[in-house]
Every structure is written in structure tokens, then in C-alpha cells.
Amino acid sequence: MIKFELVGEKIDIEDLQYVLNESEWSIKKEDSKYYLCTKTLNATSEKKEIVSKTKHFLDLLNGAASIVYKDHQTVGLGSLIILDDNGKRPVSYTHLTLPTIYSV
Numbered sequence: 001m002i003k004f005e006l007v008g009e010k011i012d013i014e015d016l017q018y019v020l021n022e023s024e025w026s027i028k029k030e031d032s033k034y035y036l037c038t039k040t041l042n043a044t045s046e047k048k049e050i051v052s053k054t055k056h057f058l059d060l061l062n063g064a065a066s067i068v069y070k071d072h073q074t075v076g077l078g079s080l081i082i083l084d085d086n087g088k089r090p091v092s093y094t095h096l097t098l099p100t101i102y103s104v
Helices: 010-019 047-068 098-103
Strands: 002-007 025-030 033-038 076-082
Touching: 002 047, 010 025, 010 033, 010 047, 033 047, 047 076
Parallel strands: none
Antiparallel strands: 002 033, 002 076, 025 033
């Protein structure tokens, strides 16, 4: 699964939830953060392509919300999170130093 943190006011993110009528995309709340989630984009795709397609979809969603709600403010994308089939973040050792790897 691929999910992006949504950046914006709670009321505007909830507007998006209302106008979202799509089974392949969803907005989920975890703790105090909201995420735009999808399983349709392949996690092995280029990150640039994932970001581009998600921004395009969010632009359409913001447009629909602004038609329904005249005071809707644009919601943006935050961090990209890619999860494996078990809902866990894959471990990447590329950012660790050798002493850190040996202690893992």
C-alpha cells in the first residue's frame, strides 16, 4: 500500500473524505494525522511517478471539494510512505552506518 500524509486543515481533509467516492483510494486517520491511501499504484514503480499520479488525483479531489464547499482550502501532500503487503514499512539499510548495522 502507498500512502501520503495529507497537509491541511482538518475540516478541509474531511471535505475530501465526503467527496471521495472511489474504492481504489481512501483517506484514513491514524492518531492525529490523515493519509491518502491506495493499493492501485505499484510500490515498485518509480517514486516520481507515484508522486505525480497522486498529486494529479489530489488536484481532482480538491477541485471536487471546492465545488461542493465554497470555503474549501486546498489540501496538499506530505510524506510518502510505502508499506508491504503486511502493512509494515520495508526495512532499508541504505541509510545506516556500519556500526549501526552490526548493532541491529
